[in-house]
Amino acid sequence: MKTDVFIIGGGPGGAMSAMFLLREGIKPIILEQEEFPRFHIGESMTGEAGQVLRRLGLEDKMQAANYPVKHGVKVYGAEGVNSWFIPVSARSPEWKLSPGTTWQVRRSDFDGMILQESEVRGATAIRGKAVKALLGGDGAVRGVTMRHSDGRLEDIESEVVLDCSGLATFLANQRVTGPKYVGSYDKQIAFFTHVTGALRDSGSSGEEAKDNTLIFYRKKFHWAWFIPIDDQVVSLGLVVPTAVFQESGQTTEEFFHSYLPEINPGLKRRSLDIKLIEKVHVIPNYSYQVRRFCGKGFICIGDAHRFIDPIFSFGLSATMREAEFAVPHVLAYLGGKGRALPNPFAEHMVFCEKGADNLEDMVDLFWEQPFAFSGLVHRFYREEMIDAFAGRVYETEHQPSRAILAFRKMLARTREYENEDAYSIPIGSRFHPERAAIWEPNSPLPTTEDWMSSAPTF
Ligand SMILES: Cc1cc2nc3c(=O)[nH]c(=O)nc-3n(C[C@H](O)[C@H](O)[C@H](O)COP(=O)(O)OP(=O)(O)OC[C@H]3O[C@@H](n4cnc5c(N)ncnc54)[C@H](O)[C@@H]3O)c2cc1C
Known part of the structure; x- marks a missing residue:
């Protein structure tokens, strides 16, 4: 089988990537290993995650399905009495801030609904498991070997593979990417x-x-x-x-x-x-970061390359937004742009990483200095923090904001992005360089199970 774009994983990253590609006339194949509905965690959306759904014309479906409407997040202090509140918000094209709403989702319903919708719009969803990345002589990813439910193996060739495999981090475990680092909250x-x-x-x-x-x-x-x-x-x-x-x-x-x-x-x-x-x-052990998560013929999206900490519900937001951001780059690549470059998607990669770094700085400051954080949220940087909580953390959204820069100062941290390989060194509040990489160049290939159970066993 051959296709322009092959997507590993039919979760939100996969389904959103497919729907944004379909809007541009590209019909991808999505491979999902599980039968839906299946339980999944990740139920609270940011304002910008809601906006992604609106841009895809899914608001009516969300309303018809009666998903609870979220107006904001309230964070209670240790006594359970005092709290601070951040409303859901939206920005107009003129960058005017207004109140907004988003949704809470039962993932077994939501993931099924969006995957089905991507099929209705023209994607092909198939069941099975990606087991091996296919590499060309130049090291470019040129497809995957998948296993069907009857055990049959099949090679599927593609111009681009989008890894939307979530915590399974398929391409990282295949060592197609750079190393996978332990994140700040891995313990x-x-x-x-x-x-x-x-x-x-x-x-x-x-x-x-x-x-x-x-x-x-x-x-x-x-x-x-x-x-x-x-x-x-x-x-x-x-x-x-x-x-x-x-x-x-x-x-x-x-x-x-x-x-x-x-x-x-x-x-x-x-x-x-x-x-x-x-x-x-x-x-x-859900906290990790994959280096060089884009390269010739591939882009990792969402959890497939980085997950920081679930406290402020950024997972779906980052995943769905990265899916949207990736599509123009995929189109350009399919049109021949950057084929000779070592990493045709370097610009996209650094752009996403900078956004994730802004989130990490915010989460780290919350854990390191919670009282200062709540004061900053309330008094000094209210608008900037409303933006950040909405998931507006990317360069095109006036980031890093004064608030994020102040957080970096308080964390005694700088961020360097001189070139695509010197970006985003994992520096979270519990980063330990001596156990940074989960694998060394010649160690045996780790499996997803190795990663998931690398510390405790249950
Ligand atoms: C404890 C916890 C709480 C969280 N709470 C929130 C929250 O409140 N709000 C929020 O926004 N986010 C939250 N998240 C994060 C959120 O769950 C993820 O960011 C989100 O699900 C990422 O979507 P995805 O499409 O990248 O991955 P997933 O949703 O995990 O989808 C990946 C899909 O790929 C499939 N797959 C994997 N490997 C293969 C393979 N080899 N072949 C075929 N298919 C494959 C899987 O079966 C799965 O369906 C939380 C995360 C954790 C750990």
Whole structure:
């Protein structure tokens, strides 16, 4: 089989890439290994993630499906009483700030809906697993070998491969990219489930809106999320350092139940009568960064190259926006541009990395100096922070803003981007150079499972 663009992964990165390509007349093939619907975490969107859906003409579908409308995020301090609120917002082409809304999504529904929509619009979605990258003599990616559900292997040739495989980081594990580094929050572990009976706010808009995201802070690296995903059900998640869980000697279910009332009195009050309707899922070691994630014939999008920390719900936003940003570069490449360059997508790569670095600076300052952070959010850099929380973190969006520059100063950090190989050294608040790379040049090829279980085993 041959195609112009082959997409690995039918999650939001894959489906959004496909829909933006289809708008330009390119009909991609999407490969997804799982049968949908399937459970997935990542349910709260930023304002700009909502805008991506609107640009793709999906607003009616989102409304028809009744996804909860998010007006903002409220972050509670350790006592569960004081809080700060960041509203969802939008910018006009003249850069005028206005209030906005976005959505919370149950991913099993949402991912199925957008994948199906990309097929309706002309993409071909096939089931199976990408198992090997096909490389040309010049090192360019020229397709993948996939395994069908009956075990049959097939080579699919393509001009461009978009790796949208999420945490599985397919091309990084195939060592097509540069090395995959441990990220700043790799020693964290998240426990999450869906519950009924949680007490939510009762307003219809603004700070008290019933479907807002609530974040509960306890202390450094200990926090919880509360995300309404329909009229009855709330997604609850706890995040702690992995060592805390290991020392507890508890099962994941036991730990979730015993730590939930401990993490914050505000969350305790809201979860007195909850009933779990989903098992407790766990993800450890989710923080990483892949270097040189674009190259001849390939671009990694979203989680396929970087994930920092879920606290401010930037994952979907970064993924969906990178999908949109990548498409003009893919079109130019298909038209012959940059074919002789060592990295035809270098400009796109550095652009995305700079945006992610801005997010990382913000998250790091929150963890390092939470009180200063809340003051800056409230008083000194209100508009800039409303932009950042909306996911407007890219160069074309007046970034890095005064706020991000101030954060860097407070973190005693500079960012250098002189050339495509000297950018974005992982420097998060818990970066350890001695264990930075998960593999050395001659070590055995790591698998996804190696990566996911590189610290604890459950
Ligand atoms: C604890 C936690 C909480 C989070 N909370 C939020 C949140 O509230 N808001 C938010 O915006 N983000 C959140 N995120 C991040 C969010 O989940 C991701 O950023 C988002 O799902 C990325 O989309 P994606 O398309 O890149 O990857 P995914 O959604 O993971 O999709 C990748 C797809 O690729 C498929 N695939 C993988 N390998 C292969 C292969 N070899 N062959 C074929 N198919 C393959 C997978 O089956 C999957 O369907 C959270 C993340 C974590 C870890």
